Amino acid sequence: MIDISAQLKREEEEVIRLRRDFHQYPELGYKEFRTSEIVANYLKECGLDIRRMTGTGVVGLLRGEHPGKTLMLRADMDALPVLEENDVPYRSRNEGAMHACGHDAHMAMLLVAARILAGFRGEILGNIKFVFEPNEENVGALAMIEAGVLDDPPVNACMGIHLWSLLDSGKIGLTEGPFMAGTDHLELEIKGKGGHTGIPHQAVDPVLAAAQVIQSIQMIQTRERDVFQPAIVMVGKIVGGTAGNIIPDHVKLEGTIRHLGDFDPSSSNDPKRKLERIIEGICRSHKTEYILTFPYSHPPVMNDPKMTELVGQTALEVLQNKHSIVSYHSMVGEDFSEFAARVPGVFYFIGAGNSEKNTRFPHHHPRFNIDEAVLRTGVEMHVRTALKYLES
Numbered sequence: 001m002i003d004i005s006a007q008l009k010r011e012e013e014e015v016i017r018l019r020r021d022f023h024q025y026p027e028l029g030y031k032e033f034r035t036s037e038i039v040a041n042y043l044k045e046c047g048l049d050i051r052r053m054t055g056t057g058v059v060g061l062l063r064g065e066h067p068g069k070t071l072m073l074r075a076d077m078d079a080l081p082v083l084e085e086n087d088v089p090y091r092s093r094n095e096g097a098m099h100a101c102g103h104d105a106h107m108a109m110l111l112v113a114a115r116i117l118a119g120f121r122g123e124i125l126g127n128i129k130f131v132f133e134p135n136e137e138n139v140g141a142l143a144m145i146e147a148g149v150l151d152d153p154p155v156n157a158c159m160g161i162h163l164w165s166l167l168d169s170g171k172i173g174l175t176e177g178p179f180m181a182g183t184d185h186l187e188l189e190i191k192g193k194g195g196h197t198g199i200p201h202q203a204v205d206p207v208l209a210a211a212q213v214i215q216s217i218q219m220i221q222t223r224e225r226d227v228f229q230p231a232i233v234m235v236g237k238i239v240g241g242t243a244g245n246i247i248p249d250h251v252k253l254e255g256t257i258r259h260l261g262d263f264d265p266s267s268s269n270d271p272k273r274k275l276e277r278i279i280e281g282i283c284r285s286h287k288t289e290y291i292l293t294f295p296y297s298h299p300p301v302m303n304d305p306k307m308t309e310l311v312g313q314t315a316l317e318v319l320q321n322k323h324s325i326v327s328y329h330s331m332v333g334e335d336f337s338e339f340a341a342r343v344p345g346v347f348y349f350i351g352a353g354n355s356e357k358n359t360r361f362p363h364h365h366p367r368f369n370i371d372e373a374v375l376r377t378g379v380e381m382h383v384r385t386a387l388k389y390l391e392s
Contacts, residue, residue: 018108020090026079029135068126075106076136113382167351173328181258182300183333194249209286307346
């Protein structure tokens with residue numbers, strides 16, 4: 001008989017130790033060299049078969065001693081280019097990089113879950129793949145899928161957890177169907193003709209065109225979309241010019257389109273087509289040219305009904321309070337959607353926001369942090385949901 005509670009008790013300090021170590025040494029996408037070595041060695045010590053893929057990605061396969069299905073549990077590895085402002089002993093030591101989204105905790109929880117489950121190999125039906133994905137912020141899931149992460153043995157279902165500072169500690173956010181937004185990353189270059197700001201009529205100003213583009217694309221979400229079918233168009237980066245008295249010859253913008261629905265690219269309702277229509281009209285009126293690209297995208301996270309029900313049942317066992325399991329949606333993107341688009345999957349939030357511990361800053365903020373007390377909940381959810389799925 002598997003005594004999960006006793007194992008969880010013994011591993012409480014370990015999961016915090018791992019999380020803090022990862023937090024001190026954050027690495028950006030596809031540069032997770034130290035991180036992946038630690039992950040691979042840890043899984044080897046657990047007796048798992050290790051496979052490296054897409055440079056820094058790691059997959060650990062736990063083969064149960066009885067035949068059955070194969071479940072994939074996934075954690076993301078990459079940090080963000082953020083300068084940390086937290087004054088904590090485990091503050092980032094890699095200047096300009098920070099685990100400002102919880103990936104450090106995701107890795108720690110999954111590693112400890114792997115150690116616990118490996119200890120009960122003889123009672124496990126089927127297999128569990130522990131997938132540590134690099135470069136999640138830029139859709140690293142696709143590269144892992146192309147490299148065969150869902151094959152050999154074929155994955156039957158997938159699960160993932162994200163700690164969430166905007167949800168109270170002690171709660172789990174879970175919803176069937178659309179859960180997190182599909183995201184299209186956009187890059188726009190507006191080309192004009194450089195000149196002197198004192199002689200603007202001899203130039204073609206791309207700055208003015210860019211300003212109108214940023215303002216006008218907001219009409220997509222406020223005037224051209226049903227409010228019950230949300231889409232968010234945001235520009236987060238603007239690069240242009242070298243001095244205040246020089247009209248530049250080009251301006252570059254980067255941003256995202258987020259939505260909770262699947263769109264036919266040939267449909268006039270596709271936000272990307274609406275975006276280009278607006279940009280084309282503005283650039284024509286300003287006598288500028290443009291290049292618009294979407295370097296990477298992923299669909300919304302769609303939670304499978306049966307997998308969602310299984311996680312809900314497990315959450316009730318873990319939390320012992322049905323009111324602590326809340327319906328939740330987010331317009332934040334998550335490339336776990338690529339896995340869940342190919343096999344039945346479920347992704348859910350574990351609340352990590354605690355005002356007393358100052359852990360309510362939003363994700364990607366330089367003071368983002370988590371309530372480490374919820375790490376045990378994450379480990380327990382991984383272990384119990386895996387066993388419940390493989391026994392079903």
